[in-house]
Amino acid sequence: MLASSASRVGTLAVVGILALAGCSQETPRAVAVLDTPLPDIATSVLEQRGTIVQSTPVEGLDPAIADKLGEARTIVYRSVSAYDGQASEVASTVYRPRGDAPAGGWPVISYGHPTTGLGQDCGPSLSPDLRGYAPTLAAIAEAGFVVTMTDFQGLGWPGEHPYLEPRTAGFNMIDAVRAARNQYPDTSDKWMAVGGSQGGQASWAANEYSADYGSGLNLVGSVSTSPAVDITGFAEGARDETLTGAQTAFMPLIIDGLSVVHPDLEQNDYLRGAAAGELTGLTSCALPDTEKAALSTQLDASQVQPASDEATDRLTEWLTEASLPQRRAPAPMLVINGSDDELILPAWVSKAVDAGCRIGDRIVHREMAGQGHADADAGDEMYQWMLERFSGKDAPNECP
Template sequence: MGSPVRVLAAVATLVLAASCTPGGEVRPPSSTTLSPAAADPGELLEPPEDFVGYAALDDLTSAAVTVRYRSTSARDGSPTAVTGVVFVPNGIPPAGGWPVVAVGHATSGTASRCAPSTHTGLLGSLPTVLPFLANGYLVTMTDYEGLGTSDEHPYLDARTAGYNVLDSVRAARAVTGDAGARWVGYGVSQGGQAVWAANEAAANYAGELSLLGTISASPATDLSPIVDEMTEGTLTEEQIVVLPSLIRGLQVVHPDLVRSDYLRGQLADRADVFAACEGENTALQADIAARTTPADYAPVDDAAADRLRDWLRQARVPTSTASAPMFVGYGEEDRLTLPQWTIDAAREACERGSTVLLRGAPGQGHGILDFGVAPAEWLRDRYAGTPAPSSCAEVR
């Protein structure tokens, strides 16, 4: 959800000891092309290809490739093809291999062409990737199911995105034997939801990997309260802009969803405007949102509202105990995913037995969050094996 955002300021200060001498090799590609049905989760479906990006990447990487790998749809457990990128840092990997960070990118769009791996600047995610590479992390970033492939994108379907993140770590280890088993997840907005869901699924879905923790900034958690706002006519303009994509993503998972039950006027007539990739139609989307009336998005009846609420609850996080500690941050002035939604999700995660450090950013909105050195210190402590701090006593 929301615009691609700057990486948390503190992430740029991460320090991880690693030599800067050239080293590390990508495994020689196989000429074999596999179908998802014939592959294991995370297995490469075709040889990696060089990623062509900005010069800043060349200075920080020994290898930069796009990948196509097998993942899993949470809708029915079927195998899927998913694309993404893997960046191997310069230097000689430490004992145990490069520590891995799996990045969950913010909303880039819902069309296949909006896959970050097909854009030189990763559709706004490059500033997130660079600090990790500079500090000795191997970075893997999934496009998510339906972006970069012929499938449709189940936007904000947390479980599917979580599987995509987990399998991106496996794909990175298939790209290079220098990738370690220890990894952390970092995501903003849609990506914050994706790494949260990956954390919950990690122990059962990818138990051979060692997840140390995840950072979710401005995550999309349980979005079902938005239905009350739709009914009451109180959606913010930021929420109106995202609503057509949210409805479209739900329709991929629930084909019986009728768009006209929730979208009318220009929200329905100008679907092309809202299907654009991130940054393409920002001004026009804002203009339509400013002219939208409550009648354009009110559920057609109570039954439609109940269906939408149930579908959103099915797509939410949390739904189970996290496999590893979580750092969850939100902007106290967030007008897209409201602060109380994040607080409530953290409370539920705590009640399920998860270890959650919850932090609010005063005066900050959606995505653009600065927590000082707190995230860097939190990550450092996860690698050091220090017991993770918890806010659960405060939010219960």
């Protein structure tokens, strides 16, 4: 995934990154209409987005990582729960580069992490190594970016985690940039959303909602690796008991996340056996990874099969609401996934990309042969694409 390849940022991004130009915009062609509106959000809530509630230095940081940074802080900032329009508080980690900011300020990367779990104890900001993502963020900061990684709502700070609810996750990524700029006034308004898996869905959503919810910031592009974009196939697969082992293991998390957005969801319509009885262990981060993996092996397709056709229909509706695209993305997109991904199937990603192309998105899509969900990596092409977006070069568009 992104963590396996982000060290290349240092070799590519350091050249020319400090002379940044504006992001060019293309005139959109005639396209289909798809425009999910913003939720109703009070003006007072909108005005507080990105406001810092708490800011503390990161303690216990590996000296080898600390030496690469100007500063590392854990920040709690205000954001919005998209499913109810209410204010929320979200934790994030921010790394600042060494030295003085370039003219125009440090460019920003908002990084969306893959699934860590659903409990408050699953927030990366709670551990100095960010659950393994500290080296990735350090490489990005060393290359000349302020980098911020949101925990997402409900992880690392009190609140409920609406797992795979894309608008909330996208809002969290956008507001993490606002918070980073409030913490470091020498930060540019130019930023990019980058993420993998759950974070890949979030970075795509952040792009889609950047024009209105992200007003005041200048998004130059988004990168989504193994993105959980069109996830409606989980409903049909659960009904027909055709889910892969990886998908079966994720169904308890999907159902638990949906219950936050849809409190009328009846858990016993979708989970039984170990999938229901071990739900806390499967979704929290209290257990070691080896024990969680052992719990997952107890699951089978019958334990996550909807109890009726009506339950399947409701699940399909809810997953459709949580799928992308939902509206045209203002900034260009790079989408990367593996041909051997058994969690988010390649056909699902291609379906979302095709839908994005139909509504006028500017997309480069790379399906990497022989790669899976956690190791999808487009190599140097990804970092070159990122550099070109920050430099203001016209974005390629490979949509038909």
